[in-house]
Amino acid sequence: MSGPAGVARLMQGNEAVVEGALAAGVRFFAGYPITPSTEIAELMAERLPLVGGKFIQMEDEIASMAAVIGASLAGLKALTATSGPGFSLKQENIGYAAMAEIPCVIVNVQRWGPSTGIPTAPAQGDVMQARWGTHGDHPVIALCPSSVREAFDLTVRAVNLAEKYRVPVILLMDEVVGHMRERVVLPPPEEVEVVERKKPRVPPGDYYPYRPDEDGVPPMANFGDGYRYHVTGLVHDEKGNPTTDPRVAEELLLRLHRKIYDHLDDILSVERYMLEDAEVAVVAYGAVARAARRAVKEARAAGINAGLLRPVTIWPFPEREVAELAQRVRLVVVAEMNLGQLRLEVERAVGGRAAVKGIHRVSGELITVEEILAALREVPEHA
């Protein structure tokens, strides 16, 4: 049960996701049990009916993604939670949500993969799955918390972004952030910013469900509200009717991208820690960023001008922010629990203007402060 806002509590990351979802107005959850995300489903099963919401454990991951989309179309803010193997199964319908522009949030508490891997060990191996997991070109928003409080805040933000831009939003957690407990003070409900999806401003006869406003986002009518229209994963015109017209297909896909990439100022966020005068920097996210922050502090104590750039929005990738960093530092250390999924993005953005060094761990163990610190000490001579 939730305690009052404003009171300090010991809370798990997965629990904070539930609190964030409820605060953001989520009233539907469909899921399937999978370690290490299961606590989210368990708590949702307990909490949702208490606020008039609906919980269902579906027959599989595919079905839970489908049910979430159905519920969202019927007007409820909807969320699901899973881990790598389940995330793979959900990809088909995540693509459907992107194409049909149905707001929804998918929480992926990452564990060691591929395949069943080590269900209880942390990893960050789904960075690229989050970006490219479903087929076809599609934009995606993925957010990456590194503390329990941030799991709350980013769940709220994920729900808000999903509703605002009519997209599936991925909350890319990891096992450490999902399972660790921290002292957390949650904000009172009135201080939580909650975004509602845009409703049609015209009578049903004049409604084009896929005619965008100037921001690229079409207002969304819920099923049952009197606006009868067609929703499909096929390429569709502004009425929602299927078509194979090459011009319509191209314009649709470009608009789906524009509605995200034209709003990067709103969608992108990074944390900059001690970067003002930094000569060397770490790029890290999720649980690894916690060790990175400590390593930066210790480097400073040892006389090294180090800093941390932490992508909070991991997709779209904060390219401009990394490029700007590359102009000021000699070395960028990328620390992540995979074999270099984000490092390749960082290298692309750095474009040779600084040295890039990766610290990659795929043993299911965390990257230590000492390892990051050691990398920060090894500034290349000619960088």
Added chain:
Amino acid sequence: MLNQVVSSLRQERLPHIWCPGCGNGIVLSALVKAIHELGCDPDKTVVVSGIGCSSRAAGYLDFNTLHTTHGRALAFATGIKLARPELTVFVLMGDGDATAIGGNHFIHAARRNIDLTAVIFNNSIYGMTGGQYSPLTPVQKRTTTAPYGHLERAFDIAELARGAGATYVARATTYHAGLLKNLIVAGARNKGFSVIEAITACPTAYGRRNKLGNGLQMLLWQRDHAVTVKQAAKMSPEELRDKIVIGELYRAEAPEFTATYEELVARLAQKEK
């Protein structure tokens, strides 16, 4: 009657994609007539479909229509119905859609007894992809993926639905379009998961390869091979071997899922006070 059907079609979407002789239009027409007879408010009526020829039916209908992914129609529909139980939800699927790729969703929708009315267009074949065998293709029939005759046994959709917990199960053919309409009406009135199997002809991808003739001849085959539940009761298993039993096959009482959930929400709200 015809005016009713026409009034519920999205005229700008016509002509439809179906081949000459295809039975899908007959099923669609029976569905629309049933919706009119039920007096459903179009604004509160949802038609969800999967992928395949038959699932294109949703897009021609002037209701809240959702054309989903292959096999997943019931899972999307479950989300809609649970989120908003006041909506009347019909789910249109093909035989492969409902019982192969969607088989898991099918048995679990039945187990939950969620108030959805599923209409399965059974043409014994994957038509849209050009005629591959489905779980409903009879043994020995020829398909593009069974060039020497089909080796596997077929499902009995009605028995599958009944075994999994559906509370209304019925079957008709496109020859018996009036009966089909009546069964859809009765299925929609059942507060629970209802399955209406509609035997329909695919002359292009199934009939041609198996020398079953054109659409009309396949309709007449349905007429000649259908027996009512009443007739079937007097027939031996041997006599029923190549027959299609039509009519209301099964009916049961069981708690409906979304109503049970609403009761839980109400009970918890009561406790809070």
